[in-house]
Amino acid sequence: MLESLKIQTNHFKLHISLSHTLSKYSNHILLLIAIFKSHHKSKKMIAIPYLTALTTYFSYGLLFAFGQFRDFFRKIFDWFRYNNLHGYAPICLGLEDFYIRRLYLRIQDCFGRPISSAPDAWFDVVERYSNDNNKTLKRTDKVSRCLNLGSYNYLGFAAADEYCTPRVVESLEQYSPSTCSTRVDGGSTTALHNELEDCVAHFVRKPAALVFGMGYVTNSAILPVLMGKGSLIISDSLNHNSIVNGARGSGATIRVFLHNTPQHLEEVLRELIAEGQPRTHRPWKKIMVIVEGIYSMEGELCKLPEIIAICKKYKVYTYLDEAHSIGAVGKTGRGVCELLDVDTADVDIMMGTFTKSFGSCGGYIAGTKELIQYLKYTCPAHLYATSISPPAAQQIISSIKVILGEDGSNRGAQKLAQIRENSNFFRSELQKMGFEVLGDNDSPVMPIMLYNPAKIPAFSRECLRQNVAVVTVAFPATPLLLARARICISASHSKEDLVKALQVINRVGDLVGIKYFLAEPIKQKFD
Structure with a gap:
C-alpha cells in the first residue's frame, strides 16, 4: 500500500506503544513524514511549512529521548515494586503508557475542563489547580465566565x-x-x-x-x-x-481509502471486487462504503455525490454518518444530502446523533422499513441497552419542530442562517489573520x-486566561504530529462574541507563533 495510506490508517489505532526501541520509533517518524507529503498533493489541505514540520519532529524526538532516559531508571524502581505483588501480574503496566506519562499528564489541565452551567455561547468553567505537576487536578470554588468555542451546540x-x-x-x-x-x-x-x-x-426523508x-x-x-465474515467494509x-x-x-x-478521495475509492473497489475474498477468492457476500457527512477533526464536507x-x-451499499452535519447544514438543516443536492434514496443507511444540533443525547439509524425491522430483532443496542431517556426524546422532537418551523415561528430558519453566517465569517477572518x-x-x-506539542498547552491556557475556552486535540484523536x-461555532454566538474570540485568538496566535501564513491587512481591525 502507499506510505500515505499506511499513515492515515493510524487514525484507526486507539493507542501506539511509544516505549518501543528507538529504531522502531524512527520508523514511525519516517512514516508520519509521508502524510505531510501526501497533504502537499491534496487540494483540500494547505501545504505545511517545512520548518514547522522539522521543529515538530525535533520536539517529539526530544520528548521521546528524555522520556526513555527517565524510564531506564524507572525500570529499576518498578522491578522492586512488582516483586511485591505476590504472584499477581500488574494491572497497569507502567512502561506501556509512555505517551500518557510523558506528554498527556503534563498538559491534562487543557482537557476535560469541568463546567458549572449549560454549554451555551458563554459558560462557567470551574478553575482547577495541581500540587503534583498535573498528575492530579483539584477543583476550586471559583469559576470563570468564558466564551464557549468548543461545544457541539450548533x-x-x-x-x-x-x-x-x-x-x-x-x-x-410525566415519564420520569x-x-x-x-x-x-x-x-x-x-x-x-x-x-x-x-x-x-420524516426529517431525514427515509421510510x-x-x-x-x-x-x-x-x-x-x-x-x-449488518456486516460479517465474507463481507467487505x-x-x-x-x-x-x-x-x-x-x-x-x-x-x-x-x-x-484515502480521505475524501473518490478516485482512490474506485481503485480500491475495482481491485477488491476482482480479487474476491482472501484465500478463497469467492465473491464478497456484500460490500459497504462508509463515509461521514462532516469529518469531525477536519471540518471537511464529504464528497458525497x-x-x-x-x-x-x-452496486455496493453506502453508509453515511451525519453526526456533525445533520441539523447543522442544508437549507432546512437536513444535512449534507440537502446541502450537496443528493437524493436520500441513493444513501442506503443514514446514521446520525442527537448530541450536536439537537441538544440532546443518543443516535439514530434511518433506512428502509425492512432494514429497521431487521435491526429491531437483531441489534444488541436495541435489545439489551436501556432506551433513550424520555426527556431527551422530547428535546429532540421539540428541536426538530423548531428547525422545521412547526412551532409556529421562523426561529429554526433563523438559527440555520445564523450558524452558516457565523461559520463562514469566522473561518474567513481566521484565514485572513494567517x-x-x-x-x-x-x-x-x-x-x-498547532503541530508542535509545546503549542498545544500554550494556546489552550492563554486563551482560557483571556476567557475564551477552546478545545485542543492531539493523539490519539488525531495523528501524532x-x-x-x-x-466549533454555534448559532447562539452573536457577532460581538465572534469578534471578541477573533481578537483573543489573534493575540494568542502571535504570542504562541501559530500563524503559518502571511496575514492580510484586514486583521488590523481586531488589534
Whole structure:
C-alpha cells in the first residue's frame, strides 16, 4: 500500500506503544513524514511549512529521548515494586503508557475542563489547580465566565429554549428521567419513542428510523449486525473511532481509502471486487462504503455525490454518518444530502446523533422499513441497552419542530442562517489573520493547526486566561504530529462574541507563533 495510506490508517489505532526501541520509533517518524507529503498533493489541505514540520519532529524526538532516559531508571524502581505483588501480574503496566506519562499528564489541565452551567455561547468553567505537576487536578470554588468555542451546540438548543425546555420539563414529570429497561421490555417504549422515530424518519426523508440511547453505540453496535465474515467494509481513512470499532467487531474484511478521495475509492473497489475474498477468492457476500457527512477533526464536507456515483456503479451499499452535519447544514438543516443536492434514496443507511444540533443525547439509524425491522430483532443496542431517556426524546422532537418551523415561528430558519453566517465569517477572518484553518465553507467545525506539542498547552491556557475556552486535540484523536485546536461555532454566538474570540485568538496566535501564513491587512481591525 502507499506510505500515505499506511499513515492515515493510524487514525484507526486507539493507542501506539511509544516505549518501543528507538529504531522502531524512527520508523514511525519516517512514516508520519509521508502524510505531510501526501497533504502537499491534496487540494483540500494547505501545504505545511517545512520548518514547522522539522521543529515538530525535533520536539517529539526530544520528548521521546528524555522520556526513555527517565524510564531506564524507572525500570529499576518498578522491578522492586512488582516483586511485591505476590504472584499477581500488574494491572497497569507502567512502561506501556509512555505517551500518557510523558506528554498527556503534563498538559491534562487543557482537557476535560469541568463546567458549572449549560454549554451555551458563554459558560462557567470551574478553575482547577495541581500540587503534583498535573498528575492530579483539584477543583476550586471559583469559576470563570468564558466564551464557549468548543461545544457541539450548533443550533443553541443545549441551553434553555422557549419552545423546547417547557416541553422537556413536562415530559420529565410525566415519564420520569429513565425507562429503566430496554426497548423490548414492557414500559420502555413510550409514546415519545414512537413519535421520535416517526419524526426522525420524516426529517431525514427515509421510510423508517430506529433510535438509540448513545451516539457512539449507534455505529459500534449496528455495523456488526449488518456486516460479517465474507463481507467487505471500505472506510474513509479518517472515519470516527465508533465506525472503526464497529467495523472491527463485525468480523468483515476492512479496507480504507484515502480521505475524501473518490478516485482512490474506485481503485480500491475495482481491485477488491476482482480479487474476491482472501484465500478463497469467492465473491464478497456484500460490500459497504462508509463515509461521514462532516469529518469531525477536519471540518471537511464529504464528497458525497462522487462517492454515491461510484457506489451505484459497482452496486455496493453506502453508509453515511451525519453526526456533525445533520441539523447543522442544508437549507432546512437536513444535512449534507440537502446541502450537496443528493437524493436520500441513493444513501442506503443514514446514521446520525442527537448530541450536536439537537441538544440532546443518543443516535439514530434511518433506512428502509425492512432494514429497521431487521435491526429491531437483531441489534444488541436495541435489545439489551436501556432506551433513550424520555426527556431527551422530547428535546429532540421539540428541536426538530423548531428547525422545521412547526412551532409556529421562523426561529429554526433563523438559527440555520445564523450558524452558516457565523461559520463562514469566522473561518474567513481566521484565514485572513494567517492561521492554517482546515475544512470547508458552511462547516461549523474549523480546526486551527498547532503541530508542535509545546503549542498545544500554550494556546489552550492563554486563551482560557483571556476567557475564551477552546478545545485542543492531539493523539490519539488525531495523528501524532497533527495536533490542532478545534473551533466549533454555534448559532447562539452573536457577532460581538465572534469578534471578541477573533481578537483573543489573534493575540494568542502571535504570542504562541501559530500563524503559518502571511496575514492580510484586514486583521488590523481586531488589534
